[in-house]
Each structure stands twice: as C-alpha cells, then as structure tokens.
Amino acid sequence: MAWSHQDECAIVGVGATDYYVRGKSWPRTINDMAAEAIMNACADAGISHKQIDGFAYYSTAGAGYLDKFDTASLMETLGMPHISFSATLTSGGGGCVGAVGLATAGLMNEDCTYAVTVMALQQLPQHRLGVVFGAAAPSPENSFLQPSGLVGPGHLMSMLTRRHMHLYGTQPEALKEIVQATRANTRNRPKAVRRNGLSDEEYWGSPMLADPLRRLDFCLETDGAVAVVTTTKDRARDCRHKPALVHACAHGGQREWGRAFAWMGMPDPYFASAGHEFTANRIWAQSGLTAQDMDVALLYDHFSPMVLMQLEDYGFCERGEGGDYVLSGKIRYDASTGGKANGGVPVNTHGGNLNEAYIIGMTHLVEAVEQVRGTAINQVTDAEFALASGGPASLPVSSLILRRD
Amino acid sequence: MAYGPARVLPGEQIRITTNPDTEPFWQAAKEHKLTACQCGECGRFRMPPTAVCPDCGSREKNWPALPGTATVFSYVVCNKNPKTGEDYVYVPVVVDLDGAPGARLNANVTGCDAEEVRIGMKVAVEWTPIQDDWVLPNFRKA
Numbered sequence: 001m002a003w004s005h006q007d008e009c010a011i012v013g014v015g016a017t018d019y020y021v022r023g024k025s026w027p028r029t030i031n032d033m034a035a036e037a038i039m040n041a042c043a044d045a046g047i048s049h050k051q052i053d054g055f056a057y058y059s060t061a062g063a064g065y066l067d068k069f070d071t072a073s074l075m076e077t078l079g080m081p082h083i084s085f086s087a088t089l090t091s092g093g094g095g096c097v098g099a100v101g102l103a104t105a106g107l108m109n110e111d112c113t114y115a116v117t118v119m120a121l122q123q124l125p126q127h128r129l130g131v132v133f134g135a136a137a138p139s140p141e142n143s144f145l146q147p148s149g150l151v152g153p154g155h156l157m158s159m160l161t162r163r164h165m166h167l168y169g170t171q172p173e174a175l176k177e178i179v180q181a182t183r184a185n186t187r188n189r190p191k192a193v194r195r196n197g198l199s200d201e202e203y204w205g206s207p208m209l210a211d212p213l214r215r216l217d218f219c220l221e222t223d224g225a226v227a228v229v230t231t232t233k234d235r236a237r238d239c240r241h242k243p244a245l246v247h248a249c250a251h252g253g254q255r256e257w258g259r260a261f262a263w264m265g266m267p268d269p270y271f272a273s274a275g276h277e278f279t280a281n282r283i284w285a286q287s288g289l290t291a292q293d294m295d296v297a298l299l300y301d302h303f304s305p306m307v308l309m310q311l312e313d314y315g316f317c318e319r320g321e322g323g324d325y326v327l328s329g330k331i332r333y334d335a336s337t338g339g340k341a342n343g344g345v346p347v348n349t350h351g352g353n354l355n356e357a358y359i360i361g362m363t364h365l366v367e368a369v370e371q372v373r374g375t376a377i378n379q380v381t382d383a384e385f386a387l388a389s390g391g392p393a394s395l396p397v398s399s400l401i402l403r404r405d
Numbered sequence: 406m407a408y409g410p411a412r413v414l415p416g417e418q419i420r421i422t423t424n425p426d427t428e429p430f431w432q433a434a435k436e437h438k439l440t441a442c443q444c445g446e447c448g449r450f451r452m453p454p455t456a457v458c459p460d461c462g463s464r465e466k467n468w469p470a471l472p473g474t475a476t477v478f479s480y481v482v483c484n485k486n487p488k489t490g491e492d493y494v495y496v497p498v499v500v501d502l503d504g505a506p507g508a509r510l511n512a513n514v515t516g517c518d519a520e521e522v523r524i525g526m527k528v529a530v531e532w533t534p535i536q537d538d539w540v541l542p543n544f545r546k547a
Binding site for chain 2: 137138139140141143144145147148149150151152155158159160162163166208209210211212255263264265267271
C-alpha cells in the first residue's frame with residue numbers, strides 16, 4: 001500500500017561547508033560550521049534561515065557525535081525567532097536519511113513549515129570517531145566486546161566481512177572494485193578529499209588494518225557540516241530549485257540485527273548483511289518500486305563491504321551474489337551511457353564516504369537531491385528515483401527514495 | 406599473509422565493568438567457570454546477560470556450568486595493540502558456545518598462528534587475569 005505521505009514533502013535546499021581532513025577545521029567551532037551549512041542550505045532553497053522553525057536530527061540528542069550542538073544554541077547563533085518542532089532519531093549514523101522522514105512527520109503534523117536536518121563533525125585529537133569505542137571505559141554491555149580488542153568500527157565490520165567471505169566465497173577483489181569504482185567518481189569533484197585514480201597496486205599495497213579490511217576499505221575521517229531543508233510540496237514549488245520529493249522513507253530494523261556489530265549475536269544470514277533488509281522492504285512496499293527501478297543508489301559506505309551487503313539487502317542482487325554483481329561493473333558510473341553500466345545502477349556517484357568526505361552520511365543526501373534535480377556533477381541521465389541509505393549500524397538504520405518532481 | 410603466533414591482549418590493559426544483570430557471569434569467570442545467561446522459564450540462552458528473557462519475558466535466570474568449548478563463528482586478524490599502537494598480532498573471534506545454543510562470546514584466540522585461524526575451528530576456554538581482579542575468558546585452539 002502506498003505511503004499516505006508519498007511525495008507530500010520535498011527537500012528544497014542543500015548546503016555544506018568545505019570538507020576538511022580530520023582535525024583541520026580548527027579554529028572553526030562546531031556551531032560555526034553547522035550555521036554555515038544551514039545558511040547555505042537556506043540560500044539554496046531561496047528562504048531566509050530565520051524561516052527555519054523545525055529541526056529533525058539523527059545521532060542522539062544534539063547532533064554531532066563528538067563536540068555537540070543542539071537546537072537552542074543554533075537558535076542563539078542564527079536568530080530563528082521561534083521553533084515548533086525539534087526531534088531526533090536515536091542511535092547513530094544509521095538514522096541519517098531517516099531524519100528526513102522525521103522532518104516529514106513534523107511537517108505533515110503541521111508542527112513546522114521548514115525543517116532542517118544538519119550534521120557537523122569535528123574530530124580534534126581528543127575526539128576521534130574511529131576509536132570511539134576504545135576511548136571510554138567499557139560499559140557493562142560493552143565489557144562483552146571491547147576486551148577482545150575490537151575497539152574501532154573497522155574491526156567490527158571486518159568480522160561481518162569475514163563471515164560473508166566464508167558463506168558466499170566473496171573475494172577481496174570485490175572490495176577493491178567498490179573502492180575503485182567510487183574513487184573514479186571524484187576525479188571531477190573539487191571538494192572531494194581523494195581525487196586521484198586508484199591503481200590495483202595502490203589498493204593491494206594499502207595496509208591491512210583489520211584483516212580482511214585494508215586502510216582503503218575504511219572511509220575518510222573528515223570535518224565539516226552539511227544541512228538539508230525539507231518542507232511541504234506546496235511551499236517547495238515556490239523555492240529556487242526543482243523539489244526533490246520524499247517518495248518513501250523508513251527507519252528501524254529487526255531484532256536479528258539489533259545492536260549488530262556492537263553485539264555480534266546476529267544469526268545467519270543477518271550476521272553477514274548490512275541490516276537494511278527491513279527498511280528496504282518498507283520503502284519498496286511504500287512505493288511499489290524495486291531496486292531495479294532506482295536510477296542511482298547512494299549507499300552509506302563507512303566501509304567498503306557494507307556497500308556490497310547493502311546491494312544484497314536492497315535486492316540489487318540476491319543474497320550472497322554481491323561480489324559477482326560488483327565485479328561485473330554494475331555499480332560503475334559511465335558518463336558515455338548516461339550513467340548506467342552493464343545493466344546495473346550507479347552507486348555513490350559523488351565518491352561516497354570512502355573518497356569524497358565522511359559527514360556521517362549527509363553527503364549521500366546531498367547527492368540524491370542533486371541527482372533528481374538534474375544538477376549532479378556525475379549526473380545520471382533523466383534520473384527520476386534516487387535511493388539513499390543511512391547506517392549500517394545499531395538500529396535504527398534508514399532508507400529513503402527521492403523522486404524528481 | 407604470514408602473521409605468526411596469535412597472542413591474547415595483555416590482561417593488565419583490560420578493564421571491564423559489571424551491573425547486576427551481568428555480574429554472575431563475571432563472578433563465575435573469577436572461579437574459572439564458563440557460564441552463560443539462560444532463561445529460568447523457557448531455557449533459551451542469551452548473551453550478554455540482560456534483565457528479561459527476550460523470548461518469554463521471564464526474569465528468572467540460570468547460570469549453568471558450560472563445557473568451556475566453542476566454535477569460531479568469525480574472526481579478524483589485527484596487528485597493532487589498540488592501547489599502545491605497537492606491533493602486536495591478536496585475533497578477535499566471535500565464538501558459538503557449546504552447551505548454550507544461540508549464545509556467543511567475543512574473545513581472543515591463541516595457540517596457533519593467526520593465519521591458521523578458521524571459521525568452524527574448535528577452541529577451548531583459557532583464562533586471562535585482567536584489572537581489578539577480574540578474569541576474562543579467552544580461547545585456545547583445541
């Protein structure tokens with residue numbers, strides 16, 4: 001059954017700061033970067049930032065993982081006269097695109113008129129996201145994980161990857177292809193952190209940080225801020241750009257995934273997955289569409305194997321066939337064919353977290369908007385539907401389809 | 406890739422904390438007894454221990470003595486001590502505990518070279534003293 005709020009709201013503005021290598025954004029402050037992203041997104045929409053009256057965040061109360069910011073301080077910084085919606089999806093980056101669904105809830109309930117979703121990330125030496133699990137004394141729950149030396153997200157994701165290789169014969173060449181295929185999409189992107197082509201030699205020579213994962217299978221560590229503005233369809237059509245309609249959106253997940261790689265109790269086949277099957281099925285049910293109907297897929301790529309496992313969760317290929325799917329070139333963006341290669345769907349046409357920047361998933365939202373607007377740097381010809389995902393991580397994870405107006 | 410012997414991480418750098426739900430597991434470990442949280446009503450196992458059985462809702466718990474053997478479900482080969490950054494080959498494993506279907510532990514495996522570890526490998530518990538007089542279950546290739 002179609003979602004009752006299908007195409008009723010739209011993303012109308014996207015904005016970002018420059019992207020900085022980890023720690024290099026100082027002496028900017030977290031509020032400075034968040035404010036710039038919000039102001040840029042409002043300017044892109046053609047509204048004043050003082051018209052923002054809703055905040056829809058993800059990643060626990062106060063959006064940033066590290067140095068925190070929150071609604072009241074953003075109002076104090078930016079001078080919004082009043083706010084009437086302020087809410088957050090729980091857990092971490094898994095809620096990224098689901099925050100747009102949260103904005104839709106505020107808008108359709110007539111709580112607010114323009115809702116902003118923002119993430120600002122600043123990783124000063126004392127605040128490094130990649131070692132976040134190892135920095136603190138373990139909680140009673142985490143005392144069943146951390147003593148094993150699984151201290152970073154890469155260690156945890158590596159455990160899932162090994163199981164996938166065991167069950168399905170997935171080869172490291174498939175991970176190389178994911179990194180190389182998405183790296184090829186940053187050649188023409190001035191803001192991207194990694195723009196040089198990636199040779200086989202360079203990939204195989206990348207140090208093993210958590211065998212079977214190499215450093216180049218890990219995403220970038222970036223500072224910066226990104227914001228998007230969501231509003232109702234009627235208001236959207238008065239904005240500067242063609243609206244990016246919120247066609248389907250879901251967050252959540254199932255018990256078999258749960259805390260996922262912070263738990264390691266997932267039964268097969270969930271263990272060697274990205275935990276997205278539940279929200280994927282929700283958006284397909286909401287829309288009547290399938291993976292094959294997507295024109296472009298912006299898949300959260302904090303680690304290269306999670307692209308492969310999401311391709312399976314979303315149904316781009318069967319469970320266990322992600323390696324073959326990737327190695328047949330189907331995730332490549334090919335400008336000479338309007339984007340699609342070998343019967344596939346281009347993935348992370350912006351270069352993704354692996355190559356462009358890692359702002360906890362927000363860059364995927366920006367690219368999804370630009371694709372359905374028709375203004376992306378690596379534009380897929382006549383893109384109508386863009387899939388974007390948040391996570392994979394502890395629940396909730398989230399899924400979003402944007403539609404061209 | 407040749408890594409050489411898989412070592413357990415030094416116990417003196419490891420800390421845990423407990424709460425009333427998890428403490429019986431760690432008290433048993435102090436006595437070198439491997440247990441897991443079992444529902445006192447329906448008999449299903451869950452790890453880490455939690456307050457309520459997710460299957461039947463009971464708060465009753467058993468802490469049966471397990472055989473101490475397990476099977477490697479997945480593993481990662483790491484080569485830096487996470488505390489010091491020094492070269493240090495260790496292999497975090499997720500193991501399925503014998504005698505406790507559905508219950509897993511995360512630990513280190515030793516008693517073989519890192520590159521010999523395989524999914525499906527049989528292992529047996531080995532106890533590592535850690536900070537604050539607690540004892541951590543690790544595993545040795547059986």
